[in-house]
Amino acid sequence: xxxxxxxxxxxxxxxxxxxxxxxxxxxxxxxxxxxxxxxxxxxxxxxxxxxxxxxxxxxxxxxxxxxxxxxxxxxxxxxxxxxxxxxxxxxxxxxxxxxxxxxxxxxxxxxxxxxxxxxxxxxxxxxxxxxxxxxxxxxxxxxxxxxxxxxxxxxxxxxxxxxxxxxxxxxxxxxxxxxxxxxxxxxxxxxxxxxxxxxxxxxxxxxxxxxxxxxxxxxxxxxxxxxxxxxxxxxxxxxxxxxxxxxxxx
Numbered sequence: 001x002x003x004x005x006x007x008x009x010x011x012x013x014x015x016x017x018x019x020x021x022x023x024x025x026x027x028x029x030x031x032x033x034x035x036x037x038x039x040x041x042x043x044x045x046x047x048x049x050x051x052x053x054x055x056x057x058x059x060x061x062x063x064x065x066x067x068x069x070x071x072x073x074x075x076x077x078x079x080x081x082x083x084x085x086x087x088x089x090x091x092x093x094x095x096x097x098x099x100x101x102x103x104x105x106x107x108x109x110x111x112x113x114x115x116x117x118x119x120x121x122x123x124x125x126x127x128x129x130x131x132x133x134x135x136x137x138x139x140x141x142x143x144x145x146x147x148x149x150x151x152x153x154x155x156x157x158x159x160x161x162x163x164x165x166x167x168x169x170x171x172x173x174x175x176x177x178x179x180x181x182x183x184x185x186x187x188x189x190x191x192x193x194x195x196x197x198x199x200x201x202x203x204x205x206x207x208x209x210x211x212x213x214x215x216x217x218x219x220x221x222x223x224x225x226x227x228x229x230x231x232x233x234x235x236x237x238x239x240x241x242x243x244x245x246x247x248x249x250x
Contacts, residue, residue: 001136005163006036007196007232009211009224010248012048014202015057017065020046024082025072027231027248032076034233034246038134040196043112043144043167044096045083049203051122058087058094061107066099073101079134081141083167085123086111093124098141098167100132108132112143113152119145137162140191144168147182157189162216165194175208187218192234192241199229215241 008027013019024041031039043049046065047057059065066082073080079102086097086109096119100108111126128146132139140156140163147153147166156164164185170178179195186193193214198207212223213234221234222243229248234241 002235002237003037003135003137004035004233004235005038005134005165005192005194005213006031006034006040006234007194007211007213008039008041008045008248009197009199009209009228009230009232010041010045011200011229012042012045012198012202014048014050015053017046017057020048021065021068024069028069028072028076028078028080030231030246030248031233032078034231035235036078036233038079038081038132038139038163038165040081040165040167040194041083042196042198043083043169044085045167047085049169049198049205051119051203054085054122055094058085060087060089061099061109066101066107070101070105070107073103074105077103079103079132081165081167083143088124094122095126096123096143097126098129098143100141110141110143112146114145114149116145131159131161139163139165142166144170148178153185153189157191161191163192163194164189167196169202169205170197170208171205172208175210179210179212183214183218183220186214186216190216192216194234199227213243
C-alpha cells in the first residue's frame with residue numbers, strides 16, 4: 001500500500017486563530033491535491049509560539065474554531081495534526097497539544113511531555129498520546145522538546161512506529177544539532193522521521209524553517225531549503241520513497 005505524508009512549514013500570525021485556521025485550510029487543500037494522507041503542522045501552529053497569550057488562547061478539542069479544519073479533514077480523508085494550547089478539562093492547566101483531526105471527524109489529543117526551559121510558567125507537562133494509524137502505517141507523535149529525549153523516540157520505536165512525526169519550533173542556531181538528532185532516530189530505529197518547523201519567526205524565536213522528512217535508515221527524502229511557507233511531501237511505494245517540496249500560498 002502506498003503512503004504519502006507531509007510536513008506543513010507554515011507561518012503563524014501571533015494570537016490570530018481565525019487567520020491561522022484559514023492558512024491551515026489552504027495548506028490542507030494543497031496537501032490533498034498532492035495525495036497526502038497525513039499532514040503535520042508545527043508546534044502551536046494555530047496561535048504561534050506565544051507563551052504570554054497561551055492561557056487566553058487555549059482551546060478544548062471540541063472548540064468551534066476547529067470545525068472548518070475538521071470538516072476539511074473529513075471531506076479529504078486526510079489526517080491533519082495541528083498545534084494549539086489546550087485547556088485541561090479537569091483544572092486550570094494548559095498543555096502544548098498536537099490535535100489530531102481524523103478523517104471520521106473526531107479529534108484526538110497528544111500533549112507535550114517534555115517542556116523546554118521556561119515553558120513551565122505557561123504550560124503543564126502532558127502525558128503524550130496514542131499512536132495514529134494512517135493507511136497501513138503506525139505514526140508516533142512528538143512535540144518539539146519531546147524529540148530531544150532519546151527515550152521518547154525509543155519508546156516510539158518499541159511501539160512499532162513506522163513514522164515519528166514531530167511538530168516543532170527550531171531556531172536557526174539549534175537546527176544543525178536537532179536535525180542531526182532526528183536523522184539519528186531514523187538510522188537507529190529504522191523508522192521514517194518527519195519534521196514540521198515554522199517558516200518564520202514566532203514568539204521571538206528566529207526559526208530555521210528547513211522542514212524535512214528522512215526515510216528509515218536516515219536517507220533524506222525531501223527538505224525545505226530555508227524559510228517561507230512550503231509543503232514537504234514524501235511518498236512510499238513498494239518500499240521506496242520519493243519526495244518533493246511545493247510552495248504554499250500566503
